[in-house]
Structure formats: C-alpha cells, structure tokens
Amino acid sequence: MKRNLLMGDQTLFRDPDIFEIDHVPEQFNFRDTQLSELAYAIRPAMAGGRPFNSVLRGLPGTGKTTSVRVLFSEIEQTTKRVLPVYINCKNDRTRVSIxxxxxxxxxxHYPPTTGIAFRKVYNEIGNYLSDSRTVAVVCLDDVNYLMYENRLNDILYVLLRLYEEFPGARLGVIAAVSNMEIDLMTKVDSAVWSVFRPVDIYFPAYGYEEVREILSRRVRxxxxxxxxxxxxxxxxTQRTVTAGDLRVGLTIIKESVANAEKAARKEVLAEDVSTSVSAKDIRLRDAIGGLSPEEKKFLAVLAEVVRDSEELPTSGALYEVLNKRLSTGPANFYKRLNKLESMEIISLTPLQGRGQTREISLRYEVEEVLKVL
Ligand SMILES: Nc1ncnc2c1ncn2[C@@H]1O[C@H](COP(=O)(O)OP(=O)(O)OP(=O)(O)O)[C@@H](O)[C@H]1O
Known part of the structure; x- marks a missing residue:
C-alpha cells in the first residue's frame, strides 16, 4: 500500500482554517444587538467626529473580537477617513509597542526600535491625525493584560489626551475585557475615567441552540x-455549552476529526470526540501563548519550585532560586511575577505581618503548565 506519512492520504477537513480561533466567520449571527451598539459608538467617526469610547465585556469566546473585526472590516471597505487599529494587549503590552x-x-512600517524617542512617535501620530483629519478607532483587546504596574491608566491617559496637544486629532478607544470579575472602573483612575467614560456593551454567553447553529455552520x-x-x-455542543466557551467546541471538533483520521475513519464517531479539552485548558494555552521566551523560562522554573516545595513558596524564596538559575535580578523578577498574576496564571497572596512578602500559587495544575510550556 502506498504510504504518505506527511500528507495524510485522506482528510475529513475541507478547510481546517475554518476552525481556527481567529477565523472570522462569513455568517456572524446572534450578536446583532452588540454589533449595533458598537456601530453606534463608532458612527460619529464616520462623519469626522470623535467616536464614543466603549468597553466590551463578556466571557471568552462570546464574540467580542469577532464583532470588532466585522465592524473594522466594514470601515475599511467604506472609508479612508477612519483608521481602525486592532491591538491585542497579550502581545502589545507597553506604551511603546501600542x-x-x-x-x-x-x-x-513600525518605528525604529532603537534611537527614537517615544515622544517622536507620539508626535508623528498626533500630527498625522490632526493634519489629515483621519479619525483613529483603537481596539485594545484583552485589556486585562495591561492591568499591572498601572499600565492601563498610563496608556489610556496618553491615548485619550492626544486631542489636547494636537487640535483636531480624534481618537476613540474600544476596550475588550473577558474577565467578568474585573470592574474596569475600579482599575482606572478617576481622572482618566472622566475622559474615557465608555459605553458599556455586554456579550452574554451563547445558549445551546446558538452554539449548535454556529458549530453546525462551521462543520458544513x-x-x-x-x-x-x-x-x-x-x-x-453539549460539552461546549457546559464549558461556556465557543473556542472549546471549535477545538474539540478539530481534535475529534484528527482522532477519526488517525483511526482511518471517514466519519467522526462519538468515541473520537475528545474529552480532554476544557475552557480552563484553552485559557492556559492562550495565556502561555502570550509569553515571551524569557517569561516562559521564568514560569517553568517557578512551576518546578511550586512542584518541589512542600509548602507554597514565598516571593523571597522564589527570588533566590530564579536569580540563581536565570540571573533574573529584582526588577525583572517582580515585573514578571506581576505579569503572570495579571495573566491569571499565578496568584500572589500577601502574608500577614510580612510586609511585601507574597505567597505564590499556580492557578493551574503544575504538570499541566509544564506540559503546555
Ligand atoms: N456569533 C458567532 N458566530 C460564529 N462564530 C462565532 C460567533 N461568536 C464567536 N464565534 C467564534 O468563536 C471564536 C471565539 O470568538 P471571539 O474571539 O470573537 O470571542 P471573544 O469574546 O473575543 O473571546 P476572548 O475574550 O477570548 O478574546 C472565534 O473563532 C469566533 O469566530
């Protein structure tokens, strides 16, 4: 029999990209209310005015990113006077990178990475928006990743005050948050909030029928x-609804099809349906996917320390190990620790009467973290 090890002889996928998380579906149903609320916020920009700022709130996989992408692509097809900018804060986390x-x-093109002051980049953006009368609509997706070291405040402040220095410059911000425990208002200083004053757009989780319809369309x-x-x-569908995240369903489909293909079947059977995918799993993969190689090494050592300690390690004890193994230094140590906390991979619990000392725990199973790393 002819064998083809790299290119499977037969595949059940007509188009595997359809199941990728960042695929924008041709049919985007069940989010009409949210799309019209977001369109309402953006609409002043279409006439050259300042758009309303907005906050999109909803659990992961409820269509926030897709709604933004759908409207941004409509803007791109309609006008050059509005410039939609999509930023994923998992990847762009600093003022300079945003x-x-x-x-x-x-x-x-990107500004040169060395030898150029932030101020110059800022001025060029401000002058461009002011002179060309182009309105920028900036989406900060997964904005919770900026909620450490006061970065969110700093970035919103600089973005929203642009018009003060560059008369005529117009810019609106769409901030998307998927952690429902976070109340953005309490995370943003009142001075910044008074300029931000966002329209709140809520994305509820999909129900059974909605999930089934969405997945069935993808399968077709x-x-x-x-x-x-x-x-x-x-x-x-049942597993997806229980997990409460559409991304679980898309991942299960992909894995189940791969299982059926491995067993040389032409149809996915119930026994092929992968049972190991959970929303937590996907969140972990997602969070780890947003770490730099250095941050991954840092997390790997941290996870090993947690695994090998009888009690939860303290920040001091962990610092000793990390500094010895990776020459982390105190500034980087605390920066990375805070980042891992903001990405909800670890928890830092203050110890009573021990000043700045924190107890460190992983929010996932150690082995799971090491496996994904
Ligand atoms: N109404 C819908 N119809 C079809 N596909 C959808 C719908 N809503 C979400 N999806 C799909 O589900 C996946 C997750 O959606 P999306 O990334 O928009 O969610 P999100 O709310 O932005 O999640 P996160 O908070 O993790 O960024 C994507 O592949 C998207 O295409």
Whole structure:
C-alpha cells in the first residue's frame, strides 16, 4: 500500500482554517444587538467626529473580537477617513509597542526600535491625525493584560489626551475585557475615567441552540459532507455549552476529526470526540501563548519550585532560586511575577505581618503548565 506519512492520504477537513480561533466567520449571527451598539459608538467617526469610547465585556469566546473585526472590516471597505487599529494587549503590552502598532497602521512600517524617542512617535501620530483629519478607532483587546504596574491608566491617559496637544486629532478607544470579575472602573483612575467614560456593551454567553447553529455552520464549511453526524455535533455542543466557551467546541471538533483520521475513519464517531479539552485548558494555552521566551523560562522554573516545595513558596524564596538559575535580578523578577498574576496564571497572596512578602500559587495544575510550556 502506498504510504504518505506527511500528507495524510485522506482528510475529513475541507478547510481546517475554518476552525481556527481567529477565523472570522462569513455568517456572524446572534450578536446583532452588540454589533449595533458598537456601530453606534463608532458612527460619529464616520462623519469626522470623535467616536464614543466603549468597553466590551463578556466571557471568552462570546464574540467580542469577532464583532470588532466585522465592524473594522466594514470601515475599511467604506472609508479612508477612519483608521481602525486592532491591538491585542497579550502581545502589545507597553506604551511603546501600542503606539508602535498605531504608527505601523498609519505609515505602513513600525518605528525604529532603537534611537527614537517615544515622544517622536507620539508626535508623528498626533500630527498625522490632526493634519489629515483621519479619525483613529483603537481596539485594545484583552485589556486585562495591561492591568499591572498601572499600565492601563498610563496608556489610556496618553491615548485619550492626544486631542489636547494636537487640535483636531480624534481618537476613540474600544476596550475588550473577558474577565467578568474585573470592574474596569475600579482599575482606572478617576481622572482618566472622566475622559474615557465608555459605553458599556455586554456579550452574554451563547445558549445551546446558538452554539449548535454556529458549530453546525462551521462543520458544513470546514468538513466534507458526511464527516460529522448530528448526534456527534449534539455531543460536542453539549460539552461546549457546559464549558461556556465557543473556542472549546471549535477545538474539540478539530481534535475529534484528527482522532477519526488517525483511526482511518471517514466519519467522526462519538468515541473520537475528545474529552480532554476544557475552557480552563484553552485559557492556559492562550495565556502561555502570550509569553515571551524569557517569561516562559521564568514560569517553568517557578512551576518546578511550586512542584518541589512542600509548602507554597514565598516571593523571597522564589527570588533566590530564579536569580540563581536565570540571573533574573529584582526588577525583572517582580515585573514578571506581576505579569503572570495579571495573566491569571499565578496568584500572589500577601502574608500577614510580612510586609511585601507574597505567597505564590499556580492557578493551574503544575504538570499541566509544564506540559503546555
Ligand atoms: N456569533 C458567532 N458566530 C460564529 N462564530 C462565532 C460567533 N461568536 C464567536 N464565534 C467564534 O468563536 C471564536 C471565539 O470568538 P471571539 O474571539 O470573537 O470571542 P471573544 O469574546 O473575543 O473571546 P476572548 O475574550 O477570548 O478574546 C472565534 O473563532 C469566533 O469566530
């Protein structure tokens, strides 16, 4: 029999990209209310005015990013006077990188990484918006990743005050948050909030019928006919609804199809349906995917220390190990620790009567973290 190890002889996928998390579906249903609220906030920009700022709140996988992408693509097809800028704060976390991304959208290239002051980048953006009367709409997706070291305040402050220095410059911010425990208002200084004053747009979780319809459409586009029965789709829908995150369903479909292919079946059976995917799992992969190589090494050592300690390690004890193994130094140590906390990978609990000392725990199983790393 002819074997083809790298290119499987047969695949059930008509188009595997359809199941990627960042795929923008052709049909985006069930979010009409949110889309019209967001369109309402952006609309003044279409007439050259300052858009309303907005906050999109909803659990992961409730369509916040997709709503922004849908409207941004409509803007791009309609006018050049509005410049939509999408920023994922998991990747762009500093003032320099966020303004670098805005600069790139305007001028088609990033500012040089060395030898250029932030102020110069800022001035060029401000002058461009002011002179060209282009209105910028900046989406800060997963803005919770900026909630450490006061970065969110700093970045919102600089963005929202641009018009003061550059008369005529107009810019609106869309901030998306997927952690429902976070009340953005309490995280932003009142002086910044008084300029921000966002419209609140809530994205509720999808119900059973909605999830089934969304997944079934994906299956019709992404798999060959007959590859997945209604019963198997019901099973996957049920797991997705229980997990409360559409990304779980998309990942289960991908893995189940791969299992069926491995068993050389032409149809996914109930036994192929992967049971190991959970919303927590996806959150962990997502969070770790947003770490730099140095931060990953830091987390790996931290996880090993947690695994090998009888009690939860303190920040002091952990610092000793990390400094010895990775020459972390105190400033980087606390920066990385705070970042891992903001990404909800670890918890830092203050110890009573011990000043700045914190007790460190992982929010996931140690082995799970090490496996994903
Ligand atoms: N109404 C919908 N119709 C079709 N697909 C959808 C719908 N809502 C969400 N999806 C799909 O679910 C996945 C997750 O959606 P999206 O990234 O927009 O969620 P999110 O709320 O931004 O999540 P996060 O908070 O993690 O960023 C994407 O693949 C998206 O295409």
């Amino acid at each position: 303004f670098g991304s805005i600069f790139n959208r305007i001028f088609g 586009c992404g798999l060959y006919p007959g590859a997945m029965s209604g019963e198997v789709l019901d099973l996957i």
